[in-house]
Amino acid sequence: MTVRDDSDAGAAAVGDGRWLLLWDIDGTLLLRASGSHATAVWDALCDVHGIEPATLRNGSGRGGAGKTDGQIAREILEALGVPAAAIDEQADAVRARTCERYRPEDLTAHVSPGIDGLLAELHARGDVVQSLVTGNFEPVARRKLDAAGLGRWFDPRWGGGFGSDHEQRERLPAIARARAGAALRPDGAPWPAERTVVIGDTPRDIACARHDGVAVIAVATGPHAADDLRAADAVAGDAAELRAAVAALLDGGAPIGRDGRQTIPDDPQETTA
Structure with a gap:
C-alpha cells in the first residue's frame, strides 16, 4: 500500500464529525460481475x-x-x-x-475478497456513513449489490451518486454529498467535502474526486495496476491494505482532495462502471 505524504494533509472535524465514504462498485466492491x-x-x-x-x-x-x-x-x-x-x-x-x-444472478462469488468484512467494520463505527458513487444506473446498482449480499451496508435513504443522475462521472460526488446532507444533516446542507472520501479502482474515480475537491483512496483490484492509480491520496492492493488506508485517513486526518482533473486514459477491460 502507498499513501501520499502531503504537507497540507489533515482536516479538522466538520459538522458532527462523521465521514462520508462513497464507494464505487465494479472493480472495487465486486470483481468480474459486469x-x-x-x-x-x-x-x-x-x-x-x-x-x-x-x-x-x-x-x-x-x-x-x-x-x-x-x-x-x-x-x-x-x-x-x-x-x-x-x-x-x-x-x-x-x-x-x-x-x-437487468435481473442479475447470484453474485456472491464476485464480492472482492475481504470487502464484506471491511464494510461490516466500517458500518459498526459511529463516525462513518457509507454510500455510493458509481456509473451504474441506480436500480442496476441496488440490484447488483443485493445479488452480491452487500446491499445491507448501503441504506438508500442516504442517497448516493449514480449514472442515472448524470452522464459525466465527475458530477456524481457532489450529488452524493448533497443527498447525504439533505438526509442526515440538521441544516440539510451538502456533506462537507473535507469529510468525504471516494473509494474506487480507476483513474476516473480519482478524477471525479478531484473535481469535487474530496479525498480519494484507490484500490488495485480492477483493471488498473497500482502505478496507474498513484494520483490518489492512498493506493491499496487488496482489502487488507484498503482497511489500513481507510483507517489512516479517518483516524489520522484526511489528505484533502485537490482541485483539477486528472488525465483519463481509455480502459481496455471492464465495460461498466
Missing part, C-alpha cells in the same frame, strides 16, 4: 434503437471502466453512427429499458 449488466445495456440499445444484436456485440462497449452507463451507451451509439439528437431523445428510454432488463 457480464449481465453489459448484456442489459446492449439489449436496451437493441430494443430502443432497433440495432441488430450481432452488430452491437462485435467489439462495442469496450473501454468503459469508470464511465457511467449513459456515457457508455452514448459512445456505443456514436460508434454505430446514430445521430446525437436520437441519442438524446431516447436516453431516458435506454435507461428505463436497461433497468428492466
Whole structure:
C-alpha cells in the first residue's frame, strides 16, 4: 500500500464529525460481475434503437471502466453512427429499458475478497456513513449489490451518486454529498467535502474526486495496476491494505482532495462502471 505524504494533509472535524465514504462498485466492491449488466445495456440499445444484436456485440462497449452507463451507451451509439439528437431523445428510454432488463444472478462469488468484512467494520463505527458513487444506473446498482449480499451496508435513504443522475462521472460526488446532507444533516446542507472520501479502482474515480475537491483512496483490484492509480491520496492492493488506508485517513486526518482533473486514459477491460 502507498499513501501520499502531503504537507497540507489533515482536516479538522466538520459538522458532527462523521465521514462520508462513497464507494464505487465494479472493480472495487465486486470483481468480474459486469457480464449481465453489459448484456442489459446492449439489449436496451437493441430494443430502443432497433440495432441488430450481432452488430452491437462485435467489439462495442469496450473501454468503459469508470464511465457511467449513459456515457457508455452514448459512445456505443456514436460508434454505430446514430445521430446525437436520437441519442438524446431516447436516453431516458435506454435507461428505463436497461433497468428492466437487468435481473442479475447470484453474485456472491464476485464480492472482492475481504470487502464484506471491511464494510461490516466500517458500518459498526459511529463516525462513518457509507454510500455510493458509481456509473451504474441506480436500480442496476441496488440490484447488483443485493445479488452480491452487500446491499445491507448501503441504506438508500442516504442517497448516493449514480449514472442515472448524470452522464459525466465527475458530477456524481457532489450529488452524493448533497443527498447525504439533505438526509442526515440538521441544516440539510451538502456533506462537507473535507469529510468525504471516494473509494474506487480507476483513474476516473480519482478524477471525479478531484473535481469535487474530496479525498480519494484507490484500490488495485480492477483493471488498473497500482502505478496507474498513484494520483490518489492512498493506493491499496487488496482489502487488507484498503482497511489500513481507510483507517489512516479517518483516524489520522484526511489528505484533502485537490482541485483539477486528472488525465483519463481509455480502459481496455471492464465495460461498466
